[in-house]
Amino acid sequence: MDQLNQGLVWIDTDGCCLPSSSSLFTAPQWELAEMVAEKEALARAKDKLDSFDLKDWERMASRANRAEQVRYRLRREYTAEMATVAWAKMFESIGALRLLEDQSAAALE
Incomplete structure (x- = not known):
């Protein structure tokens, strides 16, 4: 469990054998005409x-880019410092799904 917390995972490779490099990419290159x-x-x-x-x-x-217009308004009206497209989508989802209590939404106005 300690390895997972540190982002480390041990993989047992004792039984593994990589192919020789001369056998890699030996097929002829193919293309789709379209x-x-x-x-x-x-x-x-x-x-x-x-x-x-x-x-x-x-x-x-x-x-x-409509997203730029949304980001501009978020920065101007809500003083959002990190108004990325992802942040705007999160903001939209929180409002649409009513994930904050009503008094929290009122504080934004």
Whole structure:
């Protein structure tokens, strides 16, 4: 139990034997033609994005990302210091599932 508390686990490897490295990755490489075409199309789209000005891109991306707007409001209205998307989801879940008592919710207003 002490090992678990320290994040350590002992695995008995006495009976184990690894294959030789010369036997690894010997099969010929395979590709899915449909996926190769998709990968090339994605690379072409990415190449077009590389010419965007970084500040313009960040401004456009933040406007398109609704989670950023939620995070902004959480920081402004509730003075949330660590308003990450995960924190916002937790905040939403606590409110929707009514996990806090009513007087606790009133303190947030």
